[in-house]
Each structure stands twice: as C-alpha cells, then as structure tokens.
Amino acid sequence: MSGRILVIDDEPQITRVLRAALTAQSFDVRTANDPEEGLRLFREWLPDLVVTDLMMPGISGVEVCRAIRSTSSTPVLVLSVRDHERSKVEALDAGADDYVTKPFSIQELLARVRAHLRRAPERTASALEAGDFVVDVTAHTITVQGKPIHLTPKEFDLLAHLARHAGKVMTHRALLTAVWGAQSAHQPEYLRVFVGQLRKKLESETGRQYIQTEPWVGYRFIPEGWSGSEE
DSSP, X not given: OOOEEEEEOSOHHHHHHHHHXXXXXXXXXXXESSHHHHHHHHHHHOOSEEEEESSOSSSOHHHHHHHHHTTOOOOEEEEESOOOHHHHHHHHHTTOSEEEESSOOHHHHHHHHHHHHHHHHHTTSOOEEETTEXXXXXXXXXXXXXXXXXXXXXXXXXXXXXXXXXXXXXXXXXXXXXXXXXXXXXXXXXXXXXXXXHHHHHHHHHSOOOEEEETTTEEEEOOTTOOOOOO
16 A cells, blocks of 8 residues: 655654654655644645644644644544543544554554555445435535535545445444444544534534434434335
C-alpha cells in the first residue's frame, strides 16, 4: 500500500519514529513539529491521511482537525496521551476519524492507517437506494429526498453501512468493526458521537429521525418509504 501521510506532532522523537515506521511501509511521509507548519503542508502537499497530536502549543490538534475538515474530507487520525472519553469525543466532534492513545503500538497505528486508506477504493461498488436515500459510493455522496447531505468520511461510511442493512438491528460491535476496524470494537464512544452527528444533519434537512436506538444492542436505520423486511 502507498499514499501520502502528513504527521503533525510537537515532539521531534514522535515524528522521527512515525516517519521511519511509515516510510518502511512504502508511504510517502512529511512531518511538522509545529501545527501552523503542518496546516501549511496540508494545503500545499494534499496528503491522503493526516496523523496529528491532540495537545500542542499554539494551535491544538482539535483546531487542526477543524481547519482540515472545513475544506477537506481527508482522514484524520489523532494521537494523545489522555485516555479520557471527553477528549476522544472532543476530537471526534472536531472531525477526527480515529483516535489512538499514547503510548501506542506502532503495529496498531499502522493497522489503523492501512484501514483508513483502504476504505477509499472500497467505495467503488454500485450505488444503492434505501427508501428516500440514495448512496452513491463511487461519487462518495448521499442524498435524502433528493437533497445532498454533507458528511465527513466516517459519517459517510457509517450511514452507508446502515443503509446497506436498512431495517435491521446493527449491533454496536458490528458497526464499530465495519466502520473503524476490529481494533475499535470496544470503543462505543465513536458510535455515540457519530450517530449524534448524523441525526443532527439528517434532522436539519428533513425534520425526521432515521436512526433508531435499540437500547443496549445497537441501532436500526429506517429510511422513509423503505419497504424491505428484516431478515
């Protein structure tokens, strides 16, 4: 696998280690120890994925995520020494796609990087319709009642997976594994944040809540006009 990866971290030791590990896997890597320099590289170099620290002087990783997400759907993987749910939620709310806590395993980080980069070509399957939803996986767009919905990459992946299984109860574990990978199967905060974001965006466009909570189990997606039956 190949691709351009930008690493932003104010600790030179971290950027050196990540550059060596990612370069050894045939990735083209650039690093920045200053978040402002990182954002400049992002705009000029157009990487395929960004790895950024959460706590940095000046501009925080959360602000980096917001800046990237305001103009791009490039996957963002956040690193932080803090293992609080609140910090994870803050990063995910800012547009991050994934979260790894320091100290981390290089092999785990590489697995997550590969998983995010793999998902782009996986979106080349044919478009699908589910009630009033049309999911175009080639163009990476979703429309509801004929209106396009602006989604981040992970929001798209989650809603597309729910749409493929419209009417069925999808467990927390199944959704986490399908969208974030097996290594995230026990991190339900991802789902709480992203389902909340999807509900807000869908309800603002249609006034209807399409994603139902199945207490202690998972979620069920019921598009308007859907006529299938649960298996």
